[in-house]
Amino acid sequence: xxxxxxxxxxxxxxxxxxxxxxxxxxxxxxxxxxxxxxxxxxxxxxxxxxxxxxxxxxxxxxxxxxxxxxxxxxxxxxxxxxxxxxxxxxxxxxxxxxxxxxxxxxxxxxxxxxxxxxxxxxxxxxxxxxxxxxxxxxxxxxxxxxxxxxxxxxxxxxxxxxxxxxxxxxxxxxxxxxxxxxxxxxxxxxxxxxxxxxxxxxxxxxxxxxxxx
Amino acid sequence: xxxxxxxxxxxxxxxxxxxxxxxxxxxxxxxxxxxxxxxxxxxxxxxxxxxxxxxxxxxxxxxxxxxxxxxxxxxxxxxxxxxxxxxxxxxxxxxxxxxxxxxxxxxxxxxxxxxxxxxxxxxxxxxxxxxxxxxxxxxxxxxxxxxxxxxxxxxxxxxxxxxxxxxxxxxxxxxxxxxxxxxxxxxxxxxxxxxxxxxxxxxxxxxxxxxxx
Numbered sequence: 018x019x020x021x022x023x024x025x026x027x028x029x030x031x032x033x034x035x036x037x038x039x040x041x042x043x044x045x046x047x048x049x050x051x052x053x054x055x056x057x058x059x060x061x062x063x064x065x066x067x068x069x070x071x072x073x074x075x076x077x078x079x080x081x082x083x084x085x086x087x088x089x090x091x092x093x094x095x096x097x098x099x100x101x102x103x104x105x106x107x108x109x110x111x112x113x114x115x116x117x118x119x120x121x122x123x124x125x126x127x128x129x130x131x132x133x134x135x136x137x138x139x140x141x142x143x144x145x146x147x148x149x150x151x152x153x154x155x156x157x158x159x160x161x162x163x164x165x166x167x168x169x170x171x172x173x174x175x176x177x178x179x180x181x182x183x184x185x186x187x188x189x190x191x192x193x194x195x196x197x198x199x200x201x202x203x204x205x206x207x208x209x210x211x212x213x214x215x216x217x218x219x220x221x222x223x224x225x226x227x228x229x230x
Numbered sequence: 231x232x233x234x235x236x237x238x239x240x241x242x243x244x245x246x247x248x249x250x251x252x253x254x255x256x257x258x259x260x261x262x263x264x265x266x267x268x269x270x271x272x273x274x275x276x277x278x279x280x281x282x283x284x285x286x287x288x289x290x291x292x293x294x295x296x297x298x299x300x301x302x303x304x305x306x307x308x309x310x311x312x313x314x315x316x317x318x319x320x321x322x323x324x325x326x327x328x329x330x331x332x333x334x335x336x337x338x339x340x341x342x343x344x345x346x347x348x349x350x351x352x353x354x355x356x357x358x359x360x361x362x363x364x365x366x367x368x369x370x371x372x373x374x375x376x377x378x379x380x381x382x383x384x385x386x387x388x389x390x391x392x393x394x395x396x397x398x399x400x401x402x403x404x405x406x407x408x409x410x411x412x413x414x415x416x417x418x419x420x421x422x423x424x425x426x427x428x429x430x431x432x433x434x435x436x437x438x439x440x441x442x443x
Contacts, residue, residue: 042338119335121331121333121336121394122255122335123334125255131398134398135398161422161429161431162436163432163435163436164421164432167415167418170415171384171388171419174388174395177391177395178387178395181333181334182351182387182391185344185347185351185390186348186351188348201380202383202384205376205380209374209377218374219374220375222376
């Protein structure tokens, strides 16, 4: 029984690595079995098709994202904590990046992931909104009418589409650079809402993230 | 000869309509021929496969986008003109929306569109950047270090991913609502950089776009 569980996990790990590396559409269950050195029949015994593997991987991803995203709602963060939080979010997304790079084709293959992906996006938005509310209550940032809602929406969209965007505009960069730039372009969006003079914050941010590259 | 040209155009129009309606992946050349009431052989005489149709549609889209995007670089716009400009951009994108909704799967099928799509994205970014420079020179907006570049990047990304984002978060809405909200969420991103008090601008914007819905 322990052996079975292990094979199942290995199939998921191998699939995730191959999907991330080559794109989900390029990888068949036969490829996965070949890389693992098991028979297609053995793989089929554990997962009856690629869709089932994709859905199992989404289960894992959803679980981890829910854990990460629930943290700041329970205990609001200050501005520096948010940097780290956004890093963790992007790292999580990067670990399951084939969902993001191939979003349209994954959702075509597994239409029942569509509402679940949408719920995850909504959860991102709610989390960002909660953080912004905490920052505004703390007097760190201020919003005009409609601005908080618009910012929460677009930060959630930014988290979702950043990888695709970078893949189009600057392909073949390291994960570290992509994540780093993703965090920077998240944080710089908050800068203009900072109460008082925002220039020192923007300068600090730009300086800090340049050093990371 | 005139007859041939006409059939070619009709194939493109029908394909575009079907791709937009049902998603490119769901529509075969046999479907297109059937909707038009011509034989698959006749269609094949004009286009040797779906890839060729997709690329011909991209030629049209690219041509129109280049025209739209070159306008404000030649003659800078004021803030109100920009609303109209962003409307036109979103309408153009909406006319060829299957490229955006199914981006990953279109680029998988036609990999040679990838650099062309990237160039178009770069052109969007340059145009936005030129507009922001003009607005800053005119004293209408001000930027801290790194902010203009970051805003141009994310407005270009916003134009590219807005349709996918809305499709995930609020499916089955009318094109008019999606475009309208897309323009609003573009303009509200410029609000915080407005020189002096931005609240009246944000309020005006929110009021105006609520009325449109």
